[in-house]
Amino acid sequence: GAGVSQSPSNKVTEKGKDVELRCDPISGHTALYWYRQSLGQGLEFLIYFQGNSAPDKSGLPSDRFSAERTGGSVSTLTIQRTQQEDSAVYLCASSLSAGNTEAFFGQGTRLTVV
Amino acid sequence: DAKTTQPTSMDCAEGRAANLPCNHSTISGNEYVYWYRQIHSQGPQYIIHGLKNNETNEMASLIITEDRKSSTLILPHATLRDTAVYYCIVRANRDDKIIFGKGTRLHILP
Numbered sequence: 001g002a003g004v005s006q007s008p009s010n011k012v013t014e015k016g017k018d019v020e021l022r023c024d025p026i027s028g029h030t031a032l033y034w035y036r037q038s039l040g041q042g043l044e045f046l047i048y049f050q051g052n053s054a055p056d057k058s059g060l061p062s063d064r065f066s067a068e069r070t071g072g073s074v075s076t077l078t079i080q081r082t083q084q085e086d087s088a089v090y091l092c093a094s095s096l097s098a099g100n101t102e103a104f105f106g107q108g109t110r111l112t113v114v
Numbered sequence: 115d116a117k118t119t120q121p122t123s124m125d126c127a128e129g130r131a132a133n134l135p136c137n138h139s140t141i142s143g144n145e146y147v148y149w150y151r152q153i154h155s156q157g158p159q160y161i162i163h164g165l166k167n168n169e170t171n172e173m174a175s176l177i178i179t180e181d182r183k184s185s186t187l188i189l190p191h192a193t194l195r196d197t198a199v200y201y202c203i204v205r206a207n208r209d210d211k212i213i214f215g216k217g218t219r220l221h222i223l224p
Contacts, residue, residue, distance in 0.1 A: 033212060043214040056211055091157050103212055105157030
């Protein structure tokens, strides 16, 4: 596609439910990033995938959070047993990762846990 | 942790040049300076990056001091649509995650 696509754009879920957020990166981009942005706050790094290397999971806030990237393309961020503090916009980005390249961001998924 | 320091907020009159400073005194020799911005309710947008030479593109200019410990992003003729949070980031060459700091909230005043 022309840009990074995220779905759904909005998700409302009940506390304790699991949710899956999807990211379709730009075709050919080997690097993929997930961030979280709570209301009025900055971007919090969650996880980074680069090609076939082991992902950098250092930003995941708890073991309720996990992410996969299948076939080096689409990525899914899963949050288990959601809590109200998980409410935020979840942003995905991708980049070529060939030398110094810019990252392209999607429009995000707004997650609301009620 | 973010490796940069930026003012929390700045104002600039519409039509004037907006100069956004960034300190990165611990920058390493292999780290580039990147600038992104985030307009309200949108994902961040890449603006420009550089290593040690000044850079210019259709959006902005990047001035990096000779010792590379600070830089300035220049929007030559600011418009109301340039109101956003501007993030200065240092990042090593390839295969490195991008860590955002708190950025500078730029208000363009009519």
